[in-house]
Amino acid sequence: MDVIVIGGGIVGVATAYQLRAAGHRVCVVERHATVAQGATYGHGGAMLPTPLDVWFGPTFMQSRRAPKSGIVFKPGFNSGARRFMRRLDQLQAPDAFREHCLRLKPLIDASREAIADIENRFKLEFEQQSGVLHVVRHQREWEQLQSALDLLREFEMQHHVLTPAECAAVEHSVPTEPEFAGGVLFETERTANCPLFAKLVKQVLDENGGVEFKFGRSVTAIRVDNQRAAVELAPREGESAHSREVDVIAADAIVVAAGAGSLPLIQRLGLDLPLHPLRLHALTAPIAYEERAPHLAVVDAIKRITMSRMNQRLRIAGGAVMQGVRESTKPLAEPLTKAALTLLGQATHDWIPGAAKISAALAWEGVKLLSPDGLPVVGQALHPRLFVNFGHGPAGWGLACGSAKVVADLVSGNAPSMPPDTLAALRPDRFAS
Ligand SMILES: Cc1cc2nc3c(=O)[nH]c(=O)nc-3n(C[C@H](O)[C@H](O)[C@H](O)COP(=O)(O)OP(=O)(O)OC[C@H]3O[C@@H](n4cnc5c(N)ncnc54)[C@H](O)[C@@H]3O)c2cc1C
Helix, strand or coil, X not given: CEEEXXXXXXXHHHHHHHHXXXXXXXXXXXXXXXXXXXXXXXXXXXXXXXXXXXXCCCCCCCCCCHHHHCEEECCCCCHHHHHHHHHHHHHHCHHHHHHHHHHHHHHHHHHHHHHHHHHHHHCCCCCCEEEEEEEECCHHHHHHCHHHHHHHHHCCCCCEEECHHHHXXXXXXXXXXXXXXXXXXXXXXXXXXXXXXXXXXHHHHHHHCCEEEEECCCEEEEEECCCCEEXXXXXXXXXXXXXXXXXXXXXXXXXXXXXXXXHHHHHCCCCXXXXXXXXXXXXXXXXXXXXXXXXXXXXXXXXXXXXXXXCCEEEEEEEEEECCCCHHHCCCCHHHHHHHXXXXXXXXXXXXXXXXXXXXXXXXXXXXXXXXXCCCEEEEECEEEEEEEECCHHHHHHHHHHHHHHHHHHHHCCCCCCCHHHHHHHCHHHHCC
């Protein structure tokens, strides 16, 4: 079949890879000049999510105050943003959290397998590094973490629960003063460079043929009928919208994998999903003192701030800003940017002092979509020729490689090898009721 993938972020690239592996001819349409220029660009480095990383559950945004939660919450009078948070809050109950993590796990396992397969097959080097240490400041937060620790045991995920002294012993950059509650070490979980991975996979696809990348083209509309599917393209930069006919590319099926750009495309087809855009920040800083630089990735488990080393730099990512949907399409007001970057700088100062030269850091921000149940939206939508793969939230990389396989199976007419309740929990129609 001929399949159009809209979006050249990690999700679009992974989807193109799996579709090609399933024997389809693929055209990726991306409005930027190359892949990985959207949310994928600022990726914090964490590869696969654990129950400690997901953006729902007992430790996520217990407080609406940024210094405690790590999230700048500024919905203004926007009731949609408040409603969204209330739905997400329902997953703070340990039972609801467990149930959701159980549904998500098969997707994480499929992603782990898909990443390993790509890595081994093409011997890719993308700054992989083993070892992630999650740290928790206060005793009360440590108690809230217990249901996630129970799940790690239930899932038999290799991990070590550490005292502060043990944390400092495994990761010399973490200070034992001021006091903190403890940490969780994942020796085998990895961090790496996601945009580099996306570029390498694109290179593999270029070399092997069967996948065309159309860069600098923006999809304005999707058409689907019983005979064919097609996308309409905006005029290229410099071309007048009136001077020519609309460019249309036709195919047998379309996959919408356009990150935050997915919502307007499917809204025009009549599908309104309750996903919320969340702005995230990243700082890329030179190492200040080599002897203080961390060997492991250090994650502030409550504030969801990841500090990972990538060669001679440190990538500090997190600092989410939660606003109304309309505000998130406009440039962020300076005080909010400052508040978000302050959170990143503070986390660096607290957990790996002296490691990063924050004054020389490059700041970046991107938007990712979060669903009110924390799970991505993956599957067929509205029409047999239309598929979606977006809303991966904070775990875009890890989940993308598994969800791409699910989509490739569905496009091919095969049943994905995943439990039915996981597939049902990912489907776009799950919000209808
Ligand atoms: C600062 C930051 C840190 C993060 N840290 C982590 C982490 O540590 N671990 C993790 O797993 N995840 C992390 N994430 C989340 C992860 O980066 C995202 O979930 C993931 O990159 C989403 O990939 P995507 O392909 O869906 O979106 P994107 O990378 O945004 O790609 C979507 C692409 O679609 C294109 N597009 C949109 N609309 C159109 C259109 N109409 N026509 C043509 N092209 C279109 C865009 O230009 C874009 O390139 C982080 C995100 C941010 C912002």
